[in-house]
Amino acid sequence: METPRDDQLIADLKALRATPRPEFAAELDERAAAGFPRRSHWRWTPFERLRAVQPRKLLIPAGGLAVVAIAIATAIAVSSNSGSTSESSGLLGLTNQVGSAPQAQPATPLHFEAEAEEVAPGSETHASSAAGAAGSTGHAASPVQGFNSSFNARNRAVERNAELVLGADPADVADDSSEVFEAVHAHDGIVMRSSTREGGAGVAAARFELLIPSAKLSDELAALSAIDEVRSRHEATDDITAPTVRTGELLQDSKARIDSLLAQLEGAETESEREAVEEELTAERRHRARLRGQLAHLERRADYSRVLVRIETGASESSSGGAWSIDDALGDAGHILAVAAAVAVVALAILGPIAVVALLAWLTHRAWVRRERRRVLS
Amino acid sequence: MEQALVAEAQEAPRAGDLVFDRLYRSNRDDVYAYVASLLRDGPAAEEVTAAAFERAYRKRNRFDPERGDPRAWLFGIARNAALDELRRRGRQAELTAEPAALDSFTPSEGAERSERRLAVSAALARLAPGERELIALKFFAGLENREIARVLDISESNTGTKLHRAMTKLREACDGNA
Numbered sequence: 001m002e003t004p005r006d007d008q009l010i011a012d013l014k015a016l017r018a019t020p021r022p023e024f025a026a027e028l029d030e031r032a033a034a035g036f037p038r039r040s041h042w043r044w045t046p047f048e049r050l051r052a053v054q055p056r057k058l059l060i061p062a063g064g065l066a067v068v069a070i071a072i073a074t075a076i077a078v079s080s081n082s083g084s085t086s087e088s089s090g091l092l093g094l095t096n097q098v099g100s101a102p103q104a105q106p107a108t109p110l111h112f113e114a115e116a117e118e119v120a121p122g123s124e125t126h127a128s129s130a131a132g133a134a135g136s137t138g139h140a141a142s143p144v145q146g147f148n149s150s151f152n153a154r155n156r157a158v159e160r161n162a163e164l165v166l167g168a169d170p171a172d173v174a175d176d177s178s179e180v181f182e183a184v185h186a187h188d189g190i191v192m193r194s195s196t197r198e199g200g201a202g203v204a205a206a207r208f209e210l211l212i213p214s215a216k217l218s219d220e221l222a223a224l225s226a227i228d229e230v231r232s233r234h235e236a237t238d239d240i241t242a243p244t245v246r247t248g249e250l251l252q253d254s255k256a257r258i259d260s261l262l263a264q265l266e267g268a269e270t271e272s273e274r275e276a277v278e279e280e281l282t283a284e285r286r287h288r289a290r291l292r293g294q295l296a297h298l299e300r301r302a303d304y305s306r307v308l309v310r311i312e313t314g315a316s317e318s319s320s321g322g323a324w325s326i327d328d329a330l331g332d333a334g335h336i337l338a339v340a341a342a343v344a345v346v347a348l349a350i351l352g353p354i355a356v357v358a359l360l361a362w363l364t365h366r367a368w369v370r371r372e373r374r375r376v377l378s
Numbered sequence: 379m380e381q382a383l384v385a386e387a388q389e390a391p392r393a394g395d396l397v398f399d400r401l402y403r404s405n406r407d408d409v410y411a412y413v414a415s416l417l418r419d420g421p422a423a424e425e426v427t428a429a430a431f432e433r434a435y436r437k438r439n440r441f442d443p444e445r446g447d448p449r450a451w452l453f454g455i456a457r458n459a460a461l462d463e464l465r466r467r468g469r470q471a472e473l474t475a476e477p478a479a480l481d482s483f484t485p486s487e488g489a490e491r492s493e494r495r496l497a498v499s500a501a502l503a504r505l506a507p508g509e510r511e512l513i514a515l516k517f518f519a520g521l522e523n524r525e526i527a528r529v530l531d532i533s534e535s536n537t538g539t540k541l542h543r544a545m546t547k548l549r550e551a552c553d554g555n556a
Contacts, residue, residue, distance in 0.1 A: 009549060012491075012498040013517040018414035020407060024424045031428065032402045036435040373461040377507040 066347070073343040078336055157244040157298065160214050160305040161236045162221055167229040170204035170313045173197075176227050177206045180309055183223040184208075187216040190304070202314030210307040217305045224309055231312065244298045247291055254288040398438050401448050402431060408519040409456045415514035416460040426463050430456035450528030453519060457529055501551030509544035516541055 020028075031037065168176050177196050184191055189212040196206040212220045225233065261281040268274040409430060414423035434455045441451055502510060515526045523541065527534040 006545075006549075008494075009498065009545070009552070010517060012495045013502075013513065015495055016499055016502070017411045017518045018420075018423070020410040020424065020427070021420075024410075025406065028406060028428055028431065032399060032431065032435075036432040038432070369462075372465050373458065376461050376464045377511060 070340060070343050070347065073347075074336060074340040077339045077343060155241070156239060157241045157302040158214070159238040159240050159301040160217055161238070161307070162217065162305060163232070163234045163308045164221065164224050164310070165231040165233070166224070166227060166309065166311045167231045168204075168311050168313055170199065170201050172228065173204045173206050173311055173313060176311050177208075179227045180206070180208050180224065180311075183220060183227070184210055184212070186223065187220040188213055189216070189220060189307075196311075200313075204313045206309075206311040208307075208309040210309065211304040212307050214303055214305045217307070220307065224307075228311065240298055240301060244295070244302065247295045247298060251288065251291040251295055254284060254291055257284050258288060398435055401434075401452060405449060405452055406431075408521075409452065412453065412514055412519040413456055413460045415518050416457075416511065417463060422463060426459045427456070430459040433459060446528040447525065449521065450525040453515065453521060453525065453529045497552050498548070501548050501554070504551050505544060505547055509540070509547060512537070512541050512544050513548065 166176065173196060177194070180194075181191065183189075189210050191208060192211055193209040194207065198204050210220075221233070221235075258281065261277055261284060265274060265277045265281065268277055406427075410423060410427045413426050413430065414420065417423045417426060430452075434452050437455070441448065446454075502513065505513070512526065512530075515521045515529060516523075521529065523537045524534050526541070527537040530537065532540075
């Protein structure tokens with residue numbers, strides 16, 4: 001056989017060309033006419049299905065979904081903040097929200113000294129001494145004896161603080177103040193300090209610094225809340241278990257040391273030896289007294305909750321005149337925008353790395369597929 | 379005729395709406411011939427041809443005319459589909475004529491011609507897979523060098539050079555058979 005010429009070789013090659021079966025061609029024509037409906041037996045991977053979707057068609061629902069998600073997250077964030085942020089100008093930035101459980105989390109304790117109540121000295125009646133709560137004084141028992149009793153059921157020493165702001169008519173301030181005293185007495189509490197001021201709306205006010213037995217704090221707050229309109233209520237807790245336990249242990253060590261020194265004193269044979277032991281004993285007793293005082297203080301903090309009650313008149317601090325003004329609207333809009341921006345930033349912080357990982361995975365997959373395709377023909 | 383259809387098909391993507399039906403009708407048999415030459419399996423070739431057209435149809439709006447003409451784009455999709463099928467099978471590509479094509483030789487064609495075509499088929503089987511694919515794209519699918527270059531992602535001059543080498547080797551292989 002002769003070597004084929006070029007044209008002959010090309011003709012032979014073209015003659016080797018496969019042609020589709022007429023049945024297959026007809027079936028494919030039908031499918032083409034129908035817009036190539038998906039065939040169940042055709043092996044589309046999920047990745048291919050995703051790729052087949054036009055980006056524009058994917059972007060619109062994805063964008064809509066993202067906007068809806070941000071809107072929902074913003075609404076949730078705004079609504080959850082509204083209860084506390086409106087009163088965040090309260091005394092000490094307590095973290096527990098109105099109505100939250102006192103044991104929820106440790107927070108900054110409330111210190112009455114930090115409060116600067118603007119009450120005119122000339123027009124106020126001031127009662128800085130303890131009032132009522134006759135039974136409460138007996139609660140400060142011997143520190144060593146009361147060491148274990150100062151813990152709650154879970155052996156935790158928790159200091160609790162609360163702040164309550166009541167809104168009242170100027171004419172009701174005196175009556176409300178009386179009810180505060182009654183409520184304190186009813187729950188064996190102590191009024192540490194109180195002041196009332198008479199006058200018109202915005203001027204008339206009252207302020208009470210209370211010590212309430214921690215076990216009765218919830219009841220006390222409920223009673224105080226029933227006196228008048230509650231404008232804000234904050235509660236905070238501070239776990240003081242660690243210092244209480246540590247002080248108790250130091251106290252026990254001190255007692256053991258004193259016992260040891262007493263034994264040494266009994267066995268002292270010389271005057272100088274006795275004097276040295278007595279000097280050491282005196283110092284240790286002073287140390288023990290100091291520890292007792294510290295422990296008693298800690299126990300008082302755990303046993304008694306500090307409650308600050310303020311009775312205000314006039315408009316609430318959180319609103320300016322009651323009517324919703326343009327400033328309020330702008331403020332709210334700015335707040336919502338800020339929250340939405342924060343939500344978007346958080347979402348980006350979460351989705352960004354995921355997108356980067358997905359992109360890397362896609363690039364890796366693509367490179368691998370290309371390499372495998374090349375390998376098939378190599 | 380073919381040029382006219384290609385030209386029409388080329389216009390469509392620019393307008394944002396590929397005239398897919400015309401592209402399909404003008405390339406159906408070519409795509410099948412190319413895929414069949416890659417797979418050497420009639421049913422699989424039909425499956426992959428249908429899959430390639432379906433995939434191209436789904437992607438028709440994503441076609442970028444600046445990156446090549448529709449035929450090259452279509453054959454690129456068909457090539458990927460065929461190579462994916464070969465990958466799934468986990469076997470090497472063998473680019474020889476489909477057995478059915480050899481079966482189609484008739485006595486009327488003459489003994490010499492049949493013998494020559496068998497020799498060409500055998501010579502084709504001895505070529506490297508890449509060279510066989512080049513010949514399949516050129517003579518089974520009927521692509522221009524420019525289109526082949528697009529499908530294989532190489533330059534047009536490189537395509538011509540490789541094709542020339544492949545044909546030279548094929549001729550030499552035919553000599554060997556002879």
